[in-house]
Amino acid sequence: MSLLLPTALILFLVSLSNALRPPFSCDESDARTKSFPFCNTSWPISTRVRDLASRLTLDEKIKLTGSSSAAIPRLNIPAYEWWSESIHGVSPHGMGFDLVGSIRSTTQFPQVILTAATFDPHLWYRIAQATGDEARAIFNRGEAKGMTFMAPTINLFRDPRWGRGQETPGEDPLVAAKYGVAYVRGIQGDSFEGGRLEKEGILKASACCKHFTAYDLESWNHTTRYRFDAKVSKQDMAEMYQPPLEACVKQGKASSIMCSYNRVNGVQTCADRNLLYEIPRRHWGFHGYVISDCDSVHSMFDGERYKEPEDAVAAALKAGIDVNCGIFFLNYLKSAIAKKKVSEMDVDRAVHNVLSMRMRLGLFNGDTSKLEYGDINGSRVCSKDHQDLALEAARSGIVLLKNELGLLPLSKEDTKLLAVIGPNANNPLNYLGNYEGPPCRKISLLQALQTCGGGITLKHHQGCNAVNCSTAFIDEAVEIAQQADYVVLVMGLDLIQEGEFIDRVELGLPGYQEKLVTAVADAARRPVVLVLVCGGPVDVSFAKENPKIASILWAGYPGQAGDLAIAQTLFGHNNPGGRLPVTWYPKELSKVAMTDMRMRPDPSTGYPGRTYRFYTGPTVYEFGYGLSYTNYYYEFIAVTLDNLYLQAQSPQNALLNSSRWVSVSQLGKGYCKKIKFSAYVRVTNHGDMAGKHPVLLFVKSGGPSMYPRKRLIGFESLTLRAGQSEDIEFVVNPCEHFSYADEQGKKVIEQGTLHLVVGDDRGAYPIRIVN
Template identity: 30%
Template sequence: MVKFRFSGSVALCFAAALLISPSLMPAQSGQLFLDPSQPTDKRVDDLVSRMTLEEKITQMVNTSPAIPRLGVPAYDWWNEGLHGVARSGYATMFPQAIGMAATWDTPLVGHIGETISTEARAKYNEAVRHDIHSIYYGLTIWSPNINIFRDPRWGRGQETYGEDPFLTSHLGVSFVKGLQGTNPDFYKVIATPKHFAVHSGPESDRHRFDATPTAHDLWDTYLPAFRATIVDAKAGSIMCAYNAIDGFPSCANHELLDQILRTDWSFQGFVTSDCGAVDDFFEAKAHHTSADKATAAADGIKSGTDTNCGKTYLALGEAVKRGLVTEAQIDVSLKRLFRARFQLGLFDPPARVSYNNIPFSVVGSPEHHALALETARKSMVLLKNEGGALPLKRTLRTIAVIGPNAASLSALEGNYNAVPRNPVLPVDGIAAEFPEAKVLYAQGAPYAEGVAVPVPRTLLHPSNQPTIEGLTGEYFDGGNFDAKPVFSRVDKQIDFDWNSASPVPGVAQNAFAVRWTGTITPPAPGTYSFAMRLAHCYPCGDHERFSVYVDGKPIAGFASPANAESRESGTPRFTVNFPDGNPREIRVEYTHTAKLFGAGISMEWVPEPEPLRNEAVAIAQKADVILAFVGLSPELEGEEMPIKVEGFAGGDRTDIKLPGAQQQMLEALAATGKPIVVILMNGSALATQWAQAHVGAILEAWYPGEAGAQAIAETLSGKNNPGGRLPITFYESLDQLPAFSDYSMANRTYRYFKGTPLYGFGYGLSYTTFQYSGLKLSNSHLHAGDTLTIEADVQNVGAHAGDEVAELYLTPPQTEVSPKFALSGFTRVHIAPGQKQHIQFTLDPRTLSQVDAKGVRAVTPGSYKLSLGGGQPTEAKDLSVDFTIEGTQELPR
């Protein structure tokens, strides 16, 4: 349980329900907005009518302060729940969204949404009890990210459900419905599909980039998932994007926000800007479509952006004075915002809202962890398995676990992640799954040359204990080292995420200190560069401090005010010389003092690749098999990041091949002649032709969440039969792709790609074999507007129980803009050996339709083909059947 400490007494909170007693019901108080028997719109109108213009303006930004005279509590609209409730203490951490998509399991993704919203409500209820109304504790969840992952270079593609509009739509709808709940009177939480629209990099240009998709691409690729989550799932909010579309910033785009969203799709919720997106209207280095801040604020309101993540809308008072916007126009947006708060039950008596009864104890419960494990297992995609390399044999005596992702916390987390309570790293998961084998570990390589990675446990030892890996950690309650430690243990490495969380029992999350002591030994003599990364430092003020001592002498530290480098990066670097390669005493002291947020620290280094590679080869030579954990890191791919090294820039990638340092490591390991299994951990596609040609097996594990290590180990051992499928295309090289800044879908994704990929969308192997039969249609001749039903059987003809993902593809009559074929149905089924499963798909007119060059969607006449199998028609032993459609039916936008 999160432990909060406050000076003085904890105020009684009236937030969610205002704690109205029966004696003060609205009929007596005269405040209609407090009467739950009244229609919501009347209550909203009454509340807004009581506000001054100045009060109204304060409610138009994401951090909305309280209005005490009206009993309106503070509320922050910004909360994150992409794959777990993020940045607010411990919570269940599911695989990153791209891994969730790899499950191809629509009901499972809905169950994840339900679990995230349950934990969000529990955290909100607990926060309210402590009078906390802060960012990351609200009930408006800025997820899911349903942008189309059109190019593997995009660093935020990991947050999406992949490259296909149909798959993204179905998973997005399920997730949104899971988040928002089934109560007809109140939202459980409000989901916020993002980023509307046509948003997928480059990150470095997102504040000024003008995407100009064709009408066909807009309606065929970029908008379907948004339409589905708004029209079908009834999402209560939506986030507009940074980029412009056809010359107008997305958050000031009348066509997007007025015509498409509110007119065509009848959206009744509220629109939030991405953070700082309204600033981009007037910033000289951004879109600069508005003259100044007040004009930008007016432009946002008049375009339909209801709340501003940022401060620009605080200039609305000036905008009203200058006649740029009216108070009545502001009221339109303000009422949408308060309608949402009423629909969440925040102005009703507690007993009326069943979600108020969700206890904090559900957060991170065993049942939720089990769901995270199930998801991680289902997300595993087997890309290669030659000669029965997998499952691993139980007779193995020595296993070499090598690679930068074998012992990296961030490789479990991805980005926009929850904080896992007891994360198990992959190397430890392997050791737990194979207790009869000796597990040897080496970091092997940095992610890329010149990139910092966590200092590996092999360098660290408690004082006078050279056979034990790690440092002695002493944990102190309070932000200093004055008292005795309340907890002590050996930490295998300093690599921790404690964002708003207590690091150990008995220590308050808002004030604690940790001291690590022991020795550090390099892989070879020399001078090494280190850094202490404060995980959530900026802006940290004086809440985060650390000091590093070597042989008793201070060599690095951080405290406010920091030096310029520290303020910019949060990773002050220092060097240590090891003239003879012998151990040196090290002490790291870290203190955290903040009511909320901020805690987390990693000790990193920037090693030269050769000593790590030599160390890896040495342990590989002693092993029966090599497990190489390679790939990427959310420290390299992500949102607008200040990084530029070979292969990476600004959060995006400039190449899609495995970084050179890791590739060289793989080749050196292969030279030992020992069998190699490659485990990829990443959020985007990698071009791994060399591994495909030279290693026995390749497993794609993504950023797999809190239970990822167990899921990987069980997949390697055979306890888990991998059934995941790729939600993106793995290309052979950049040569197969158009320019990153080109938003045309020509030669992109499996639907329009003309080449041969390394691994196709929908691809994935199993430890068993499935066979399809009995494909039949409800009708082979349709009239436009008819619904089509498809039935078939799938049988497990192998020796192992497993999951099969049946994929149905539609090949339409070809036009100059048609996809070659498109996913039109999918289902994941578990089948025991020898058993047969009957499956059925229903294709509605929208699924049977096409978008023409003008952006018009219609069911059109002609000959069609359906293909069913365990992958794309070109990759599966598929069944196929032809049918025809007569007539034309145009469909709503």
């Protein structure tokens, strides 16, 4: 018996060691792997994949096409999980990371909509880098089943009621494009400028550009995302919906793309070969794998268009899907082959793409601890650097919407008693947003205010029974407000009001929140501060117009450091500099059908259009709006172009003088490169407080035309000391920045006068376009 204990102990330790190993193939310590040519790392990946695929049976191939890929023990191939989430930090919402091992928390950055408000691509890149490091660290410990992430979400936040708009970088395609590129490069291990991975190969993690395409509806007026047919014009597709996805693939070099649940112009996106294969692979140079959104192939099977489940499977596979998130491929792919709806060659294509990705991640190169990224360990998870970055992002994203009388920042000397009222005042988990993970730190706003305010006394009252505020305790909240020197109301939304599966019904604050805010403001001794925690915009016109509500802050879903960022902003330790990445519309927009996908307005029907580019109705706050505790002044100090003369690429393509517009393709790539010019803008901090400030450059149309009325063409974030000036160079490419899509989706430039605008219209710089 005495020998059994050491043996059992040894077996246990071996078992534990194996459990803590990340899934990889081609283990040098396994004699079987030495004879497999696909383990020869000196061979090109394509050659290794062909060798490995040739050794697989049909059943084994099919196992590799599901999101939970089973092991193939005879070839020493472990199981692999394709579905992991990392929208704003590593999350257990997928199947790849459960965070129940030795690492149970990860850095939770602000939800993307607030991060976008920084207009700072370098910050976006650093957040993605940190997320990739934490993911690799957990994977290297053997506590994760995969390194392929379903992020970033770069669909446009077209309708403010969309529950998942919080996951996006907002409504502008340029912002969404730059965000997608920065995120993909950061998490995959590329340089900020791109190009590193083309030489060095192994990915730190795999990023997925989603969702292809025109997806921005969950459930509205009995229409669900599974049955919604988005009617999108060629013009809107080329100008608005597709550019972020194109940039994510072409510039970011994303290794994965995902189809969406909806149809587009009658075609299910997961069965659209043009969308998933022809465009990305043939025109954008995509090299990676295509994954379906989870259970989207299953949702295609309706017994009508796809009479049998094998029909849906065949349509998806032939369209270009390589990995089915779900079990529909696993259940019906073999029978689809037997019924001759697809061939084994179609499966081979998918297998080639999925194995190539696993090899690019280094999972067929032997012990991953000996490879690049193998030295990233658990010390990177929740590291001080990452937590400081989460705070920096929250501080930089918070938007000051109103600050009459200079109420903010609050004076510690004048604040002996601070009343903090509202359903979002004392619940840090509400600050994370959807697809969240367990954060590294949990402190409440009350604790943060106590820290930042020094010796102040706090009185807190929830004000409502919950964020939906179906019951409001107005009399109790008013009594506390009457006693306080200052009052901060913390209101807004939560994931019950907006999220996946949940679109909003209307745009105001829910329940009795507005009544509570107004009553407290009327009763307070001094004007009050309103803090809004929410992803989507809300109509707070009542507060904007009420002089008793002197200051309004939008904090988005600010992540694990959001409480501290808000407190620091209220007491002046942080100068807010964020700008709105989405238009804040009035409640009346709720009357417009959410299913109307048109961007341009239709005066004949009263349709107002969507996004700041085309919307013609009133706004609560405009896209790009944001105040500061200091004042910034802009001036154009030099623009190296006044008149743009359009010239044809060759005599055969001579431009017609009678034509009002010309095709960009008619001008030629060489000409388009040659006519780039620079606009130099001087930015001066005229206040007495340092601040981080995004500078946004727009082009505005000079008159009626098909141009967007206003269009963002460049942005840069800079930090200025009090009194400091700095010059920014914006490089303008007229073929890109002065063109728009015609009704056929072709880029054209129109004759006339455009204006470069930074700040307000008073400093607009005219550019005349002639041929």
